[in-house]
Amino acid sequence: MSSTFMSASPSEAAGMPALPLPALPAWRRWLRRSLGHRGLVIGSVMLGLIALAALLAPWLSPHDPYAQDVSQRLIPPAWYAKGSWEHLLGTDKLGRDYLSRLLHGARVSLSIGLAAALISGLIGTTMGVLAGYYGGRVDAVVSYIVTTRLALPVVLVALALASLVGGSLKVVIVLLGLLLWDRFAIVTRAATQQLRDAEFIAAAQALGASTPYILLRELLPNLMSALTVVATLEMAHAILLEATLSFLGLGVQPPTPSWGLMVAEGKAYMFFQPWVIVIPGVVLALLVLAINLVGDGIRDVGAPDGRN
Amino acid sequence: MLVYVLRRLLVAFSVMLTVAVVSFMLLHLSGDLATAIAGPEASAADVEKVRVQYGLDRPIASQFADWLGAAVRLDFGRSFYFQNSVMELVGERLPVTLKLGGVALLLAVIVAIPLGVLAALYRDSWVDRGALLVAVVGQAMPNFWFALTLVLVFAVGLKWLPVAGNTSWLHFVLPAVALGYYAMPSLMRLTRAGMLDVLGADYIRTARAKGLSPARVVFKHALRNAIIPVMALAAVELGFMLGGSVVIESVYSLQGLGQLAWDSISRNDYPVVQAVVLIIATFYIGLTFVADVINAALDPRMRTR
Numbered sequence: 332m333s334s335t336f337m338s339a340s341p342s343e344a345a346g347m348p349a350l351p352l353p354a355l356p357a358w359r360r361w362l363r364r365s366l367g368h369r370g371l372v373i374g375s376v377m378l379g380l381i382a383l384a385a386l387l388a389p390w391l392s393p394h395d396p397y398a399q400d401v402s403q404r405l406i407p408p409a410w411y412a413k414g415s416w417e418h419l420l421g422t423d424k425l426g427r428d429y430l431s432r433l434l435h436g437a438r439v440s441l442s443i444g445l446a447a448a449l450i451s452g453l454i455g456t457t458m459g460v461l462a463g464y465y466g467g468r469v470d471a472v473v474s475y476i477v478t479t480r481l482a483l484p485v486v487l488v489a490l491a492l493a494s495l496v497g498g499s500l501k502v503v504i505v506l507l508g509l510l511l512w513d514r515f516a517i518v519t520r521a522a523t524q525q526l527r528d529a530e531f532i533a534a535a536q537a538l539g540a541s542t543p544y545i546l547l548r549e550l551l552p553n554l555m556s557a558l559t560v561v562a563t564l565e566m567a568h569a570i571l572l573e574a575t576l577s578f579l580g581l582g583v584q585p586p587t588p589s590w591g592l593m594v595a596e597g598k599a600y601m602f603f604q605p606w607v608i609v610i611p612g613v614v615l616a617l618l619v620l621a622i623n624l625v626g627d628g629i630r631d632v633g634a635p636d637g638r639n
Numbered sequence: 640m641l642v643y644v645l646r647r648l649l650v651a652f653s654v655m656l657t658v659a660v661v662s663f664m665l666l667h668l669s670g671d672l673a674t675a676i677a678g679p680e681a682s683a684a685d686v687e688k689v690r691v692q693y694g695l696d697r698p699i700a701s702q703f704a705d706w707l708g709a710a711v712r713l714d715f716g717r718s719f720y721f722q723n724s725v726m727e728l729v730g731e732r733l734p735v736t737l738k739l740g741g742v743a744l745l746l747a748v749i750v751a752i753p754l755g756v757l758a759a760l761y762r763d764s765w766v767d768r769g770a771l772l773v774a775v776v777g778q779a780m781p782n783f784w785f786a787l788t789l790v791l792v793f794a795v796g797l798k799w800l801p802v803a804g805n806t807s808w809l810h811f812v813l814p815a816v817a818l819g820y821y822a823m824p825s826l827m828r829l830t831r832a833g834m835l836d837v838l839g840a841d842y843i844r845t846a847r848a849k850g851l852s853p854a855r856v857v858f859k860h861a862l863r864n865a866i867i868p869v870m871a872l873a874a875v876e877l878g879f880m881l882g883g884s885v886v887i888e889s890v891y892s893l894q895g896l897g898q899l900a901w902d903s904i905s906r907n908d909y910p911v912v913q914a915v916v917l918i919i920a921t922f923y924i925g926l927t928f929v930a931d932v933i934n935a936a937l938d939p940r941m942r943t944r
Contacts (some may be wrong), residue, residue: 479657480648481927482920487900491912492665494904495675556658567779574781575886579901593783605791612784620779 348478364632371628377621379404381614385437393419394428396435401426405604420610421509421597429607432588435613439589440570440618442503447569448562450508455515456558459544462516463523475518487574493581503582518561524553556633563626567619574615590615643935651850651928657709658920663703666909676719693719715914720906725914728899733918736888736895740880741818742811748873751823753909755830756862757871759838770831783885786817786890803892814874814891818884822876829872833865857937867937869931 333407365371384391395452403426420429462473489506502609509633526532535549574591575581585596590611597607666672673690674681681689688925690696694705709716715725758770780802793813794802801810837843838861846856892898903911 343827408801422918475650475654475657479654482654482658482924483661483796484916484919484923486883486885487897487912487919488662488665488733490885490901491904491916494907495672558677571781578783579886579889580782581904591781594787596783598787601787601791602795608784608787608791612781615781615784616776619781621776622754623775623778 337490338377338457338637339354344355359631364417368628368632370624371632374621374624377617378625381437381618381621382441384434385441385494388431388434388438392428392431392434392609396427396431397586399425399427405600405607407604408606408610411606421591421606423607424522424600429593429610433590433593433611436588436590436593437612437614439583440573440615441585442571443500443507443573444566444622447507447511448566451510451565451569452507452515452558454509455512455517455561456519456551456554458508458512458518459521460550460554464527464542464546465549466524466527470520473520477513477516480510485510485572489572489576490579490581493576498576498584499579500583503573503576505588506574509565511565511568511572514561514565518557519554519638520558523550526550526553555631560626560630560633563622563629564593567622567626570615570619570622640934644932647928647935648933650651651924655917655924657727658924659707659917660703662913662916662920663706664699667699668704672907672909675804678713687933700713710917715917716910718903718911720903720908720911725910728911729918731894732894732896733898735893736881736884736897739811739814739818739884739887739893740877743880744818744822744873744877746815746819747821748869749877750819751826752830752862752866752869755827756857756865758827758831759834760857762835765921767831770827774827777820777824781822782817782821783886783890784821786814787889788835789813789817789892803890810824810891810893814887814893817890818880818887821883822880826869826872826876829855829941830865830869834861837861837865867933871933874930874933875923875924875939878919878926881922884917920927 382384400422403418403422404424406418406422406426408421408429409419411421413513418428418430420433422428423432458476459472462470489510493502530548532545535545540549573582573589574594577589577591578595580595584590585592593611594608594615597604597611601608643670673686673693676693677689687696694702705898708717713726715729717724719940721728754770754773758767760766790802790813793800799833800812801807802808843856843861846860847853851860881896884895885901887893888895888897889901896919900912900915903909
């Protein structure tokens with residue numbers, strides 16, 4: 332798919348065998364391949380910038396993201412005739428500086444993405460490794476749980492539970508973490524099944540290594556690249572779902588700056604001030620795009636055989 | 640094949656039962672329904688009254704048994720909010736959501752398959768890159784935001800289409816585009832991958848060598864084989880879209896199943912929420928079953944799994 336994002340060198344395009352790589356350390360070969368992958372480079376730079384903005388939000392923000400000023404309501408961004416340089420991206424309906432809220436919103440999105448992917452990764456990987464390694468009845472049970480989970484409509488279940496428990500940053504993280512492990516389980520299970528009969532596993536078994544040792548020290552490191560790819564996908568998924576829940580009013584609660592919530596708050600004004608929804612929506616899409624590019628890139632770089 | 644179909648059917652039914660248990664338990668265990676229904680200002684006595692009135696004071700197992708016993712007869716009880724039966728409410732709303740999902744899927748397929756075929760035929764060309772860009776952007780945009788943007792451009796800006804409501808077929812255009820764009824990328828990618836696979840196969844080389852026209856080779860020989868897994872995925876995507884339509888319906892105020900679920904969630908009308916979750920899950924399970932059977936009919940190796 333995203334192999335088209337790679338710049339194919341002329342020799343590759345002509346079907347000539349690639350020159351043998353000089354004996355470089357593994358990490359340098361990996362780095363070289365990564366730098367040659369356009370999508371991965373673009374995605375990493377974008378993601379890096381957003382992460383930096385999130386980390387430095389308190390210092391980068393020109394204003395307090397919570398400070399309201401009713402006399403400064405809905406000022407358009409600086410490039411509009413009525414805009415001012417005081418508020419580069421304008422202000423919202425309560426007169427809060429949009430840029431400052433946007434920067435702090437990056438923290439919400441990224442922390443939800445990371446935390447939810449971590450929780451779901453732990454659940455899904457555990458299930459997938461057990462199902463793939465033991466097979467048989469364990470596999471049947473795990474597959475059944477995955478099938479059931481896939482049949483549950485995520486958005487509806489998340490909305491219903493968030494409304495019962497009460498929406499908040501923590502609730503959203505836990506809910507998404509508990510709902511989005513399916514792909515982790517499916518991918519880990521398939522990868523473990525492939526590796527189960529590998530020689531290095533048989534060797535470890537012959538040496539009398541304990542099962543936990545084999546699973547954690549022998550198997551898991553070999554699943555890392557596949558898991559990273561799934562983790563990026565689920566991070567993107569979680570970020571979009573958080574925005575959706577917040578947009579519908581059951582995610583992160585005001586006055587916390589969440590990009591989904593900013594769209595919801597701007598919705599009533601979008602007919603006359605379209606930028607109030609365009610700005611948070613665009614950064615949200617850029618963040619998800621960056622994460623997806625990084626994920627696709629890691630997949631391509633991790634599987635170089637598919638390239639030639 | 641028959642054994643395979645029967646086994647899948649058995650799994651489908653037991654998954655449906657499990658979903659019923661899970662959705663019931665999730666709602667009953669994650670909070671006190673009586674407190675939620677009575678509202679924040681209710682006194683302890685009021686909460687108790689509600690608890691008895693709605694039968695929430697009974698053991699949870701007996702509540703579940705009663706609910707499930709009625710649910711298999713398609714009786715989901717009465718709405719807490721309206722005095723109608725849940726089935727009546729659902730019956731009114733389901734056609735809207737099915738129409739939305741159907742049109743959205745149709746649009747997604749109409750765009751995805753030609754785009755996927757072109758991307759595969761002109762691999763690594765600007766067509767391929769363009770198709771990839773469309774897919775990547777589609778996967779990155781939050782769908783509620785894309786829906787609002789469509790309203791801004793086509794309803795407010797160009798005034799071609801109505802902003803919201805569901806009185807004419809024109810009202811379904813924007814929501815269907817918004818929902819369909821969500822399903823399009825994966826269908827496009829699968830079409831492209833399938834076509835690339837098939838175009839490299841020996842029988843395509845044979846067909847070309849026989850001197851068949853390129854169009855005939857592509858459409859009659861290649862696409863026919865590449866398209867079946869895409870159709871299977873489309874069935875699964877339709878299931879996903881029914882679940883995801885809650886967002887789109889709320890943006891466009893379409894009075895469908897999603898909007899009903901969303902309103903019921905905010906009104907603490909749990910019998911309706913439970914019924915909608917179960918109905919959407921049932922559609923998904925049914926559609927995945929169809930997809931599995933399609934795939935198994937196509938590829939006998941799948942049947943042994």
